[in-house]
Amino acid sequence: MIKVRFAPSPTGYLHIGSARTALFNWLYAKRYGGKFILRIEDTDKVRSEKRFLEEILTDLKWLGIDWDGEPLYQSERFDIYRDAAEKLVKSGKGYREGEAYIFKVEKGRAIEVDDMIHGKITVNTDDIKDQVMIKSDGSPTYNFCCVIDDAYLEITHIIRGDDHVSNTPKQILFYEALGLKIPAFGHMPLIMGQDGAKLSKRHGGTAVEEYRMDGYLPQALVNYLLLLGWSPGGDREIISLDEAVKLFDINDMKGVQAKFDLQKLTWMNGEYIAKSEDSDLLPLLKDRLIAIPGVGKTPSKDLLLKVISLYKVRIKKLSEFAGMTDHFFSDTYSTEVKGVEKYISTKEGKDILREFSSRLEKLDDFSHAKTEGACRAMAEETKLKAGAIIHPTRVAVSGKTTGAGLFEMMEVIGKDEVIERMKKAAG
RNA sequence: GUCCCCAUCGUCUAGUCUGGUCUAGGACACAAGCUUUUCAAGCUUGCGACUGGGGUUCAAAUCCCCAUGGGGACGCCA
Numbered sequence: 001m002i003k004v005r006f007a008p009s010p011t012g013y014l015h016i017g018s019a020r021t022a023l024f025n026w027l028y029a030k031r032y033g034g035k036f037i038l039r040i041e042d043t044d045k046v047r048s049e050k051r052f053l054e055e056i057l058t059d060l061k062w063l064g065i066d067w068d069g070e071p072l073y074q075s076e077r078f079d080i081y082r083d084a085a086e087k088l089v090k091s092g093k094g095y096r097e098g099e100a101y102i103f104k105v106e107k108g109r110a111i112e113v114d115d116m117i118h119g120k121i122t123v124n125t126d127d128i129k130d131q132v133m134i135k136s137d138g139s140p141t142y143n144f145c146c147v148i149d150d151a152y153l154e155i156t157h158i159i160r161g162d163d164h165v166s167n168t169p170k171q172i173l174f175y176e177a178l179g180l181k182i183p184a185f186g187h188m189p190l191i192m193g194q195d196g197a198k199l200s201k202r203h204g205g206t207a208v209e210e211y212r213m214d215g216y217l218p219q220a221l222v223n224y225l226l227l228l229g230w231s232p233g234g235d236r237e238i239i240s241l242d243e244a245v246k247l248f249d250i251n252d253m254k255g256v257q258a259k260f261d262l263q264k265l266t267w268m269n270g271e272y273i274a275k276s277e278d279s280d281l282l283p284l285l286k287d288r289l290i291a292i293p294g295v296g297k298t299p300s301k302d303l304l305l306k307v308i309s310l311y312k313v314r315i316k317k318l319s320e321f322a323g324m325t326d327h328f329f330s331d332t333y334s335t336e337v338k339g340v341e342k343y344i345s346t347k348e349g350k351d352i353l354r355e356f357s358s359r360l361e362k363l364d365d366f367s368h369a370k371t372e373g374a375c376r377a378m379a380e381e382t383k384l385k386a387g388a389i390i391h392p393t394r395v396a397v398s399g400k401t402t403g404a405g406l407f408e409m410m411e412v413i414g415k416d417e418v419i420e421r422m423k424k425a426a427g
Numbered sequence: 428g429u430c431c432c433c434a435u436c437g438u439c440u441a442g443u444c445u446g447g448u449c450u451a452g453g454a455c456a457c458a459a460g461c462u463u464u465u466c467a468a469g470c471u472u473g474c475g476a477c478u479g480g481g482g483u484u485c486a487a488a489u490c491c492c493c494a495u496g497g498g499g500a501c502g503c504c505a
Binding site (some may be wrong): 164393 | 435
């Protein structure tokens with residue numbers, strides 16, 4: 001059976017690159033009906049923190065990645081690592097240097113790795129120094145405990161970032177010395193920033209959590225990450241996790257480093273938001289709305305759903321929603337100074353608002369069809385363009401020059417409030 | 428410096444393994460237009476790439492070599 005693992009170190013948040021590694025391992029397991037194991041690499045007892053681990057697990061779940069069984073903690077296995085090192089020293093394959101256990105590397109050998117993504121990689125042991133197995137403080141080195149645990153967990157395929165290719169021959173040496181079965185390896189290229197440098201904060205954030213907070217949908221982030229280094233072939237781009245499980249083939253992974261394009265991720269996020277059900281968006285948007293000053297009380301579900309259906313096509317990130325729609329939920333909404341100056345600080349603007357609001361007042365039915373009819377009729381009679389009425393009204397009612405269609409907006413806000421705002425703006 | 432990996436539009440990529448159907452396809456971004464009450468969406472069009480040089484072959488984006496460029500690793504970090 002296929003068995004893969006993801007081995008985060010709880011010394012920080014979940015990096016977007018690590019999330020991608022986890023994602024492809026998970027996909028590989030799901031694709032072939034295998035198991036996906038979590039191993040916590042907490043050998044650095046000083047830097048490892050519980051809160052980091054919790055956040056990593058939260059992020060994985062958020063992305064839709066689940067794991068089999070309980071995670072394995074390396075911090076609980078120091079004795080096992082030491083025993084293995086001890087054995088190698090006793091058999092002459094290693095030596096002591098103070099408290100440390102060092103592995104002796106046999107020179108002049110070629111180590112071949114048949115990488116699932118890169119193909120054959122050959123390294124000469126002349127380029128590998130003797131390797132520390134157990135450090136002077138008693139903790140194991142990464143390469144050593146990694147091998148012991150991967151063998152213990154019976155991992156069949158190790159899929160990880162390219163930054164590990166140089167670790168692989170070292171680890172193979174350990175597998176051989178310990179008489180353990182060597183798994184298959186696949187190294188995927190790293191994600192870079194737009195400028196080709198290592199992905200960092202200035203490229204839009206490296207923590208999965210940051211994207212969650214900024215209002216990216218997990219489906220969008222996963223879809224985007226999927227496309228970085230993998231393609232099912234052809235023109236397919238919008239792919240769900242379920243579909244990816246069916247389509248995934250590690251042979252389709254590219255050996256090329258890809259640059260992280262925040263613009264494309266954001267575009268994709270907008271696509272996912274627009275296609276989401278209003279009711280699915282509601283719980284995600286509600287908390288963000290309540291958090292902004294002025295809204296205070298919890299808006300009604302009915303009102304929220306109406307506004308969501310009007311605005312979900314206009315936002316690219318969930319975080320944009322509150323600022324664009326505050327006028328539906330509060331009378332202390334934000335206003336654009338420029339819009340006010342242009343449309344309602346002028347005499348014409350005020351005249352139009354007075355005239356239009358008095359016409360609206362006479363309506364019993366405040367549906368968008370009726371209010372639009374009133375607007376068109378007024379335009380006809382006064383020889384004004386409809387836009388000349390609409391623009392000042394929009395600013396008076398919403399404080400903004402952009403947004404949903406004016407008449408739909410007015411219908412949602414309601415007659416009394418609309419008239420009040422218009423009169424107030426007209427002075 | 429040494430070792431390893433990689434190379435198609437600005438970016439992500441299809442095509443490369445199994446040379447010919449590629450005057451290289453799609454998406455993001457950008458530009459123009461249509462639609463239109465604004466914005467967004469939508470539709471149409473445009474811009475835009477096989478890193479360079481040698482081979483192999485009737486034929487190369489596709490195979491080989493070299494150069495160049497990019498990345499990674501050389502920790503008693505993980």
